[in-house]
Amino acid sequence: MSEKKSEARDRTPIYIALIGATATLAAALIAIAPNFLRPSAPQPLPPPATVSGQIAPTVALLKFVLVNNSEFAQDFYIDNTFAEAINSGTYVVLTIPPGDYTLTTCARGANPIKQPENCSATDTKVRVHDNPYLWHIYGNQQASGQMTYLAVNQSNTPRDLFIDGTFKTTVPANDFVALTLPATEHVGQDCTQGKTPQTSPEQCHPPTNDFPFTVLIKIIETQ
Structure with a gap:
């Protein structure tokens, strides 16, 4: 009996040392735990990359x-x-x-x-x-029945189009219009917008007697 009590007393310092070491480790973990839980400060993003060069006009x-x-x-x-x-x-x-x-x-x-x-x-x-x-x-290729009349305005201003003396449409600047007309000869004339061949002939290009191709073309040139 005396030997067993002595053996237990010999191990007591070891148990105490282990308990002390465990307590020390726990205290250290508690001390540094807030550092793990605390959010880190945001880091600034790197500046965006720039590409040198010139944009084509x-x-x-x-x-x-x-x-x-x-x-x-x-x-x-x-x-x-x-x-x-x-x-x-x-x-x-x-x-x-x-x-x-x-x-x-x-x-x-x-x-x-x-x-x-x-x-x-x-x-x-x-x-x-x-x-x-x-x-x-x-x-x-001559027209039969109907024809396409193309009025092509190459000027920088709108032009009023007259066909056979009658106003047909306004042709926008730098654009064209396509009309469907009977397949026969036509007299075409263009004037400054708002003017007519009867009242302001000086504001109009000379009339043209156009041959009835399948696609008849009238060019309105820059004045």
Whole structure:
């Protein structure tokens, strides 16, 4: 019995040391716990990255009115790149930046590079600057029944359009209008907006006697 009591007394300092160490560790954890719970101060974001360079200026586009009064369907190329297929007796409108271009018309399905013999090309650049710009594929495709009358206003002011002495419409500046008329010859004339050929002939361009193509064209040029 005396040996067991002595053994228990020998282990008592170890238990006390362990309890003391545990208490010390607990106290340390309690001391630093607020640091874990306290929110950290926000860090400033890095400045956004900047890219140096210059923004290209906006280029104003113009309307390119393509008219085919030939008897055949055509393929149209700009700088040897296919732009539009256009049937006989019709028109289409493209939008391109002003500039100098090589304009080519070819038989349907032909290519100015592979079949130049089936194309009519200009060897020099064409200056495309009027707005709208008109490219007319000529021919003898005459109208029957009805026709399209295109009034193309290349001036910077609206113009009043008179056909056969009667006011038809106002053509906006740098724009065009398309009218459907009987397929016959017509006398077209344009005047300053609000003026008439009868009261202010000096404010009007001279009248033109227009041949009845399927697409009849009247150009209103800058005065």
